[in-house]
Amino acid sequence: MLRPIGRRLLVGVGIVFFVVTLTFALLNLAPGDPARLWVAPDADQATLDAARQALGLDAPLAFRYVRWLGAFVQGDWGTSIAMQRPVLSVIVDALPYTLLLTAASLFVTYVGGILIGVFQAMRHRSRLDTSLTVATLFVYGIPAYWLAVMLVLLFTYLPGRAGLPAILQLPAFGAQGLDAEFLSPVGRLVDRVKHLALPLTTLGLIGAAGTARFVRGAVLDVRRLDFVRAAVAKGLRSSHVSGRHVLRNALVPVVTLLGLSLPAMVSGTVFVETIFAWPGMGRVMVDAVLARDYPVVMATTAMFAFLVVLGNIVADLATMAVDPRIRDVA
Amino acid sequence: MSGTQRLRTDARARFGVAVMGAFVIVAVAGPLLHSVDPLVQRDVVQTRLLPPLAVDHLGVRHWFGTDALGRDMLARLIHGSRISLAVGLLSMLVSVVLGSGIGIISAVWGGALERTLMGFTDAVLAMPRLVLLLALVTLWEPSLWLTILVLGFTGWMSLARLTRAEAKGVLARPYAVAATSAGSDRWRLLRRHVVPNSMTPVVIVAALGVGNAIMLEAGLSFLGLGIPAPAPSWGNMIAAGRNTLINAPWVATFPGLAVAMAVIACNLLGDGVRDALDPKRSPGY
Numbered sequence: 228m229l230r231p232i233g234r235r236l237l238v239g240v241g242i243v244f245f246v247v248t249l250t251f252a253l254l255n256l257a258p259g260d261p262a263r264l265w266v267a268p269d270a271d272q273a274t275l276d277a278a279r280q281a282l283g284l285d286a287p288l289a290f291r292y293v294r295w296l297g298a299f300v301q302g303d304w305g306t307s308i309a310m311q312r313p314v315l316s317v318i319v320d321a322l323p324y325t326l327l328l329t330a331a332s333l334f335v336t337y338v339g340g341i342l343i344g345v346f347q348a349m350r351h352r353s354r355l356d357t358s359l360t361v362a363t364l365f366v367y368g369i370p371a372y373w374l375a376v377m378l379v380l381l382f383t384y385l386p387g388r389a390g391l392p393a394i395l396q397l398p399a400f401g402a403q404g405l406d407a408e409f410l411s412p413v414g415r416l417v418d419r420v421k422h423l424a425l426p427l428t429t430l431g432l433i434g435a436a437g438t439a440r441f442v443r444g445a446v447l448d449v450r451r452l453d454f455v456r457a458a459v460a461k462g463l464r465s466s467h468v469s470g471r472h473v474l475r476n477a478l479v480p481v482v483t484l485l486g487l488s489l490p491a492m493v494s495g496t497v498f499v500e501t502i503f504a505w506p507g508m509g510r511v512m513v514d515a516v517l518a519r520d521y522p523v524v525m526a527t528t529a530m531f532a533f534l535v536v537l538g539n540i541v542a543d544l545a546t547m548a549v550d551p552r553i554r555d556v557a
Numbered sequence: 558m559s560g561t562q563r564l565r566t567d568a569r570a571r572f573g574v575a576v577m578g579a580f581v582i583v584a585v586a587g588p589l590l591h592s593v594d595p596l597v598q599r600d601v602v603q604t605r606l607l608p609p610l611a612v613d614h615l616g617v618r619h620w621f622g623t624d625a626l627g628r629d630m631l632a633r634l635i636h637g638s639r640i641s642l643a644v645g646l647l648s649m650l651v652s653v654v655l656g657s658g659i660g661i662i663s664a665v666w667g668g669a670l671e672r673t674l675m676g677f678t679d680a681v682l683a684m685p686r687l688v689l690l691l692a693l694v695t696l697w698e699p700s701l702w703l704t705i706l707v708l709g710f711t712g713w714m715s716l717a718r719l720t721r722a723e724a725k726g727v728l729a730r731p732y733a734v735a736a737t738s739a740g741s742d743r744w745r746l747l748r749r750h751v752v753p754n755s756m757t758p759v760v761i762v763a764a765l766g767v768g769n770a771i772m773l774e775a776g777l778s779f780l781g782l783g784i785p786a787p788a789p790s791w792g793n794m795i796a797a798g799r800n801t802l803i804n805a806p807w808v809a810t811f812p813g814l815a816v817a818m819a820v821i822a823c824n825l826l827g828d829g830v831r832d833a834l835d836p837k838r839s840p841g842y
Contacts, residue, residue, distance in 0.1 A: 241680075246680070253692065368820040376799055376809050493685035493688060516694065519695060536683055539683070
């Protein structure tokens, strides 16, 4: 069990290194001069040269790469041009929010998706199954940025317009209310949950719909296999067959799906954080892209790659844990 | 039943083809169906944010209402369909050329070249596509062509893997071995045997990727990093509609429905094609 973990970690480090190098190459070979962002638009050549020297942009590319990589590995990720703060502290501030949102939506995606998918497979071809199939198909096809806007309309603006009390209105911006610092611990928790509700619903609905579609297919596929027929023929109780024979085998590819769906999850997070002003890494990245803040763009790119690689390793290990066949081969 | 027959009788595939076909017809024949200019602004005060079906002071009916600048929503949606479909198709073309090129070269040449190219493919595949897109659009000013290229350059990886697998399968067939032993060089083998026989699944997968590309184009435009205003794109229309969500929800609603319809049609078509080509799956899933 240890050797495959080691090999995967090694491959993961290689991929992160590759991504970081690729980003450095792209940003440094691109037209445009980061030094221009530091000086006034009408600055003369001498000022520009001084800025280039101060930023270390006058050194040869290979030298800059080695120096930058050395600093990067040691945790010195440079200074944000737009925010004039160390990049590392920007990331450290944003990361917990992204992890909270991602963890919560992964939970909703998988628990909700598996429940709906299994339920549909049990009631295969019933009217409820058909309507759920249409519903999940529709929700899965909706872009996250549009669903988010529609949820804001439904749960933030319309209750306000209908004159409902403010407590029934869900906040559409930020991770906490303006008065959060003055609330009791319980009040602060309620405040956080309310702020999490709409971003989480957006990601969770789309994710659960996709997972449900997949789970339904997986359960139906397994149900047609010979060993299930054999189990039924042996006279086992149907609850036993569904629980121990069908479900356990159908859920193996669902664990693999976890790893495969992480990049899509990250994309959703970027949109949702931007729309709901959730102060996580996705929003930091979009703001940095809009401000041409290269050091922050590089750092967020590397962090997202790192998270996806890490998630993939976890998903691989989870697959090995639930499927002895894969464990033995590896 | 053959795969094509199964596909023709598959309700999902038929629905997908019908919806995408309707979008294509609307995009191509757009100005003939609805002659209002998507960019024209008349008296903004009198024509802004008219609800659907309203008639403005000049007697022009706005079937889908107007936006905050008094522009006709239906005309903008039709024009947006041209941009969305063009971006989806052209970026997929870039992806297909890149992906199948890399896949076929890997399969035919093999060895260290194959390992390098496939390693590169896997590494890029590990990146979230939106993050790659954002990192790339940082470098240049947003424009239509940049959006097409950037989407093309981030969508080729799975096509490269698929093409490589298909091409390897072709190379193992007796006719390919016979061609080699009869003295075909690599180029001839590639041109006469590998490319014609390995492209069918690639074309199918590519057709399905169009839906994803449309969704991402709208997403980039929504963030202000795709198609720049005033050109109407479904994405920047949704973004503009956010500001008038309370008093004019239709501005954000219609373009979002258009994106969702296009993506759902592509997904359904994909399901149908997959089942039709895979005889192990029984119909009716």
